[in-house]
Amino acid sequence: MTAKLAHLRWRISAWSAARRGIAAFAGLPPTARLGLAIVAFWVAVAACAPWIAPYNPNINHVEGLQDPVPSWTHPLGLDSQGRDILSRIVFGARTVLTVAPIAVLAATLLGASLGLLAGYYRGWVDSVISRICDLTLSLPTIIFYFVVLSALGASALNIVLVIAITKAPMTARIVRGLTLELVPRDYVSAAKMRGESAWFIMACELLPNMRGPLLIEMCLRLGYTIITIGMLGFLGLGLPPPDPDWGSMVNDARKYIYSNPLAILWPSLAIATLVIGVNLFADGLREEITRYQR
Amino acid sequence: MSKLFARYVAALVTSLIAVSFLVFALNELSPGSAALKVLGPYALPEQITALTKELGLDRPFVVRYVEYVVKALRGDFGRSILFNAPVSDVIGAALLNTAILAATAFVVIVPLSILLGVLGGMREGSILDRGVVLFTTISSSIPDYAMGVMLITVFVVKLGVLPGLSPMVAQGQWSIAQQMVLPVAVITLFDCGYVAAMVRASMVDVMERPFIRTAILKGLPNRLVVARHALRNALIAPVTVILLQINYLITGVVVVESMFAYPGFGRMMLEAALAKDIALIEAGSLIAVFIAVSTNFLGDLCYALLDPRIRAQGKP
Numbered sequence: 001m002t003a004k005l006a007h008l009r010w011r012i013s014a015w016s017a018a019r020r021g022i023a024a025f026a027g028l029p030p031t032a033r034l035g036l037a038i039v040a041f042w043v044a045v046a047a048c049a050p051w052i053a054p055y056n057p058n059i060n061h062v063e064g065l066q067d068p069v070p071s072w073t074h075p076l077g078l079d080s081q082g083r084d085i086l087s088r089i090v091f092g093a094r095t096v097l098t099v100a101p102i103a104v105l106a107a108t109l110l111g112a113s114l115g116l117l118a119g120y121y122r123g124w125v126d127s128v129i130s131r132i133c134d135l136t137l138s139l140p141t142i143i144f145y146f147v148v149l150s151a152l153g154a155s156a157l158n159i160v161l162v163i164a165i166t167k168a169p170m171t172a173r174i175v176r177g178l179t180l181e182l183v184p185r186d187y188v189s190a191a192k193m194r195g196e197s198a199w200f201i202m203a204c205e206l207l208p209n210m211r212g213p214l215l216i217e218m219c220l221r222l223g224y225t226i227i228t229i230g231m232l233g234f235l236g237l238g239l240p241p242p243d244p245d246w247g248s249m250v251n252d253a254r255k256y257i258y259s260n261p262l263a264i265l266w267p268s269l270a271i272a273t274l275v276i277g278v279n280l281f282a283d284g285l286r287e288e289i290t291r292y293q294r
Numbered sequence: 295m296s297k298l299f300a301r302y303v304a305a306l307v308t309s310l311i312a313v314s315f316l317v318f319a320l321n322e323l324s325p326g327s328a329a330l331k332v333l334g335p336y337a338l339p340e341q342i343t344a345l346t347k348e349l350g351l352d353r354p355f356v357v358r359y360v361e362y363v364v365k366a367l368r369g370d371f372g373r374s375i376l377f378n379a380p381v382s383d384v385i386g387a388a389l390l391n392t393a394i395l396a397a398t399a400f401v402v403i404v405p406l407s408i409l410l411g412v413l414g415g416m417r418e419g420s421i422l423d424r425g426v427v428l429f430t431t432i433s434s435s436i437p438d439y440a441m442g443v444m445l446i447t448v449f450v451v452k453l454g455v456l457p458g459l460s461p462m463v464a465q466g467q468w469s470i471a472q473q474m475v476l477p478v479a480v481i482t483l484f485d486c487g488y489v490a491a492m493v494r495a496s497m498v499d500v501m502e503r504p505f506i507r508t509a510i511l512k513g514l515p516n517r518l519v520v521a522r523h524a525l526r527n528a529l530i531a532p533v534t535v536i537l538l539q540i541n542y543l544i545t546g547v548v549v550v551e552s553m554f555a556y557p558g559f560g561r562m563m564l565e566a567a568l569a570k571d572i573a574l575i576e577a578g579s580l581i582a583v584f585i586a587v588s589t590n591f592l593g594d595l596c597y598a599l600l601d602p603r604i605r606a607q608g609k610p
Contacts, residue, residue, distance in 0.1 A: 031428065131308075138309050138590060140545040140582035142560070146567035147575055151320040227437040231549055234439040235564060250439055254553075257443075261451045268440035276435040283431060 032284020038277025042270075046093035053087035058242045069260050077260050079252050085263055088244035089270055095245050096274070099156055100225045106164035107225075108218050111171025116202045118172065119179025130176070133169035141166050145228075149237045156239055163228060167221055174217060178210040212289045219282035223275045230271045246271050298598065302591040306584065313583045314366075314576060318359050321572050362576065372573035376566060381577045384562065389544075389581070391462055392551070392558035396543035398474060399481040404536055407486040408529070411493025415528065416520055418498045426494060434487030438549045442480045446553075449476065460554040477550050485539060492535045497528040530600045534593035541589040545582045 025033070045052060054075075055061070060082040061074070070077040076085040118129040148162050182188060183206070191201050232238040233247020241248070246267040253264035333341055365372070371381040414426030450458035460473035500506065501524055509519045548560030555561075559578070566574035 031431075134305065135309055135312055138305065138583065138586050139313065140541070140579075140586050142546050142548050143563050143579060143582045146548075146564055147317055147320060147579060150567035150570065151323060223435060227435075230437055231439060234549060235552060236568070247439070250443055254443065257446065257451055261447045264443045264447060268443050272436040272440045275437065276432055279431055279435045283427075 028288055029284045031280045032288070035277045035280025035282075035284060038273055039281060042093050042274050042277070043097060045090055046097045049090045049094055053084075053090040055084040055087045057083060057087040057091040057244045059083065070262065076266055077263050079249065079263065080255050085249070085266060088249060089246070089266055092244040092246045092249065092267070092270065093274075095239065095243060096226055096229060096271075099159065099239070100222060100229055103160045103163040103225050103229070104167070104218055104221045106160055107167035107221065108171055108214065110164050111168035112175045112207065112214065114168065115172040115175025115177075116179055116206060119176040120183065120198065120202055120206070122180075126176070129172065133172050136166065136169045139166070142231075145232060146237065149232065154232065154237045154240060159229065159232060159239065163225055167225070171214075171217055171221075174213060175210065178213060179206055182206055182209055216282065216286045216289060219278065219285055223278040223282065226271065226275050226278065298591070298594060302587070302594075305591075306587045309583050309587055310580055313579050314363065315359065317572075317576050317579050318355070318362070321570070321575070322355055366577075366580075371577040374566070374571055374574040376569045376571040376574060381573050384574060385559070385577055385581060388557060388559045388562040391556065392544055392547070392560065394462075395474070395477060395481075395547065395551075395556065395558060396540065399478050399485070399543055399547075400539065402478060402482050403486045403489060403539065406482065407489035407536075408493055408532075410486070410490040411532070412497055412520065412525065412528065414490070415494040415497025415501065416516075416524075418501070423494075426490065430487035430491045430494070432487070433483050434485075434491070436484070438480050438484040438547075439553065441483055442476070442550060442553045445476055445480060458554070460556045462557055473554075477547075477554050477556055480550050480553075481543065481547055485542065489532065489535060489539060492532045493528065496531040497524065499531075500524050500528040503527075530597070533596045533600060537589055537593040537596060540592075541586050544585050 025036075028036070061078055061084065062082050074084050074086070076089070079085055079088065114129050114133070118126040144166060145162055149158060152158050188201060188205055191205050196205075229238065229245075230247035230250070233245045233249075234251045236248070236251065238248050239245045249267035250264060250271075253260075253267065257264055333345060362372075369382075371385075373379065374381050374384050377384045410426050410430065414423045414430075417423060446458050449456045456476055457468040457473050458476075460477055462470060462473065464470055506519060506524055509523045510516075514523075544559060545563075546560070547558070548564055550556065551558040551561035552564055559581075563575070563578045563582070565571075566578060
């Protein structure tokens, strides 16, 4: 009996969650829906990359190098090493859509932990964390990337690391503010009275109640992180070769801009559309959530 | 006001110490010695040892760091291995070029973004506003490198009306002014969307305040409501953002500088980092931190000067 009830309740909650999702989607402004569609397109491309891409993205078609311009066999042409540009764009979606979200997630985890600690314990913990955040925020970000990545070498892990370090302080500030606002609430006092640990209160009482602002923050960060990762690739400090990465493709295509000028447009358009999609969606989400809160 | 200044000096000193130490330490961790970089891959081990000794790199880390700090305090930042010239000369020339580019871009960005922001924020949700929002979102979403190569494809490769390189020396048919057009255009398109969005948000906020409603209800024409009442108040909040752009324009335009081979500060830092030219990286980072912290302070100062409520708080 209880099992059946639990099952029924689960079905109801799943159904209502789906309905809430659909309602939220319908309630989004049209620009946000457009943004979501663009992002969904690139996610689909990344997921189905092996079936969409006509070639292995890292194979050099040496025989085609004499005439690398677009043709029936290579619709977007070949790059300077004879690799199929279409295949590299398709597989490049995988690279950017893995590294960027991981970097944002790392930055959010680090920032949220620092912000929660600072806002919950206050006192000297707060002042130490806040000072470190101020210091990091005052660093010239791009020059910090150069110095660190040229010293430690550019790898996916190091890129995620530097992005997490430079983006975490902003999240920490926001989370700290939210924590200060939430700690005096009754449910936090109740949890304290029950004798819950500080860790439990932060992770299970405070964090879930700031998911709205955190979600907006992550979406906004994602767009800029995609720009940053592309920039590092463009400047030669990106992911190591040979795996495709849109930023380094733009840089590579500059070498033969006069013979195949369109080759430079494809990776640029790919990055630009993805970031526009993410940012349109993030703006719409922010508008929706703030209106809901008003 | 003096409290603000004391905070600025404290922040500046801690940042400079932290960053100089961090850069020094990172260089220790990095593989490949400076001597090997200078002498190339075919150097004999004896040559490398000799040069390492000559550069003083065989002594302990802390000793070298303290020595560097003492020298730097006297104004001696060492020699750049990459350019084989005193660091102060190399950085001076690069900073001057970047200042020209930054100033030109700043003069274009600020009026343009204020105009866009005010036009959009005047009436929230109007067609004009939607247009401004769409423009600012899209222009700040297209990365500078993507925008740059698109503009190069059209104006350099297809039309041939502008030069694709800006070495700041008049060469061939291109004057220095023509060389500045594309770099400034790329920076403006990427940056002005962000600033305009800030101005718009502030304008929207001000237009909802009671004193604006009073001005409208007393029959003032819309033009005067915006020009006399809203504008002044709407520009207080974005002043900080606008001043922070100085920092971005000096240390953040690396992509544009390296794309157009513009001999500026950002490109110099990139080359120094790739070549592990530690003296140049150290001094460049310190200057970048100085600029960043100072623009922050300048922003706070202007904010305090513009908003009487904050000014009053400063006086106990």
